[in-house]
Amino acid sequence: MSALRIGVVGAGNIASIAQLPTLVQRDDVELRALVSRRDDPSALQRRWGFGAVYRSVDEMLAAETLDAVFVLTPRSEHVAAVESALRAGVDVFCEKPLATSAADSVRLAELADEHGRVLMVGLNRxxxxxxxxxxxxxxxxxxxxxxxxxxxxxxxxxxxxxxxxxxxxxxxxxxxxxxxxxxxxxxxxxxxxxxxxxxxxxxxxxxxxxxxxxxxxxxxxxxxxxxxxxxxxxxxxxxxxxxxxxxxxxxxxxxxxxxxWATATESFGFADAVRHFLDRVRDRQQPLTSxxxxxxxxxxxxxILAAAGLPTEEQEGRTWSSRATQ
Structure with a gap:
């Protein structure tokens, strides 16, 4: 069985706890590429064994032949990264939420169907x-x-x-x-x-x-x-x-x-979510959290938000971000 060629977008503290430990343990996975905004991502590259590092998703997709991409960035960056990967014919695992708006989530789910790609969202519970x-x-x-x-x-x-x-x-x-x-x-x-x-x-x-x-x-x-x-x-x-x-x-x-030795990686379901996605990439079935x-x-x-009088869209000019996801 040939190794799955994997690209990862965002490899901060959350990814280091949640997804990357499982990926590096797999004999059937090759971490081909990382997209990172860090000024010096060399420590990340050495720690996890990425073959190459890129500054943007499009740059990575142009340079690499990948089977799947893990999008582990802040939510405001999910849509662009997921869309680019799907259009490039690559399966996608995206951290939750899939998008900042339900309309964009629908569009991405439709795009995955259009291109015959596996799209899974990290609803790890x-x-x-x-x-x-x-x-x-x-x-x-x-x-x-x-x-x-x-x-x-x-x-x-x-x-x-x-x-x-x-x-x-x-x-x-x-x-x-x-x-x-x-x-x-x-x-x-x-x-x-x-x-x-x-x-x-x-x-x-x-x-x-x-x-x-x-x-x-x-x-x-x-x-x-x-x-x-x-x-x-x-x-x-x-x-x-x-x-x-x-x-x-x-x-x-x-x-x-x-x-x-229970760890959050296993006990919160992060590890099994990654395994589930990789299995779906191979068997082409729909993931549990498609x-x-x-x-x-x-x-x-x-x-729920609307019924509670809360906004259902992002505040104009404001995004959520954290170095933990970079």
Missing amino acids: RFAPVYVAAREAFGESGASFCVAQKNRAGSEYRATFENAIHMVDLLRWFCGGDVVDVTAAAAGTDQWEEDGTAALVRFSTGNTGVLVAARAAGAWGEKLDAYGQMRSAEVIAPDSVAVTVDGVRTVRSMSPEAFG GWEAVKTQQLLDR
Whole structure:
């Protein structure tokens, strides 16, 4: 089996924790190229073994023959990079969100279909062992009720959009079906840096999802509770999951299973998301978190934001960026 020729766009701290450790462990992957804005990316090139470094996506695509590209930049740069790769006939893994607007996400999903390319978005919670175990408890019908929370201290630009998207995606995954109705409320006086959002979502399956994304919490925390079919699942991410069936409670803890060496790369699902994408590049099947799945999640998130009185577009002249993604 020939090695997959991979290009990576953005290799900052997040990529170094989330995707790159898995890629370098694969015998069937060759890290051919890196796109970086750093003045001196030589340390990154040596650390991860990239064959070449470029200043732009178009420069990389013109110089290299690639099978897939990982777009790990700030969200404001996703559309241009993903579009260029798809038009060049290259499969794409893109960090969440796929785009800053749902309309652009739809356009990219359509473009992937047009060019027959695999497009996957890094909604990695669907691959985290604790969430996978919880979801499996409910089978095809899903959970009758699901409460997903991601809370932390301190807000940021478009906080709900940036961080709660994972939990919105989990609500869709656990409850299934189309969205029937959304009600929501936001806290705080700054619509661009809200203090939190809560939402109630009804699905066509009859299942109900609840989102809590508080930015006025005392500490960071992520959890999910799901109920249905006389079953319960309780997730304290990324460490533990308790599933109760017919009165029997089974608890799994990630650290003991990893002999005390559990890492965020594995426990939050980043590693399995990368593996899943590489498998789809080879077998040409649709990923679990395909471009179209990401579109549906972003469209639901937009409905939550609108119902809460929050903007669904970026603030004019303002972008989110971080050296962690460079």
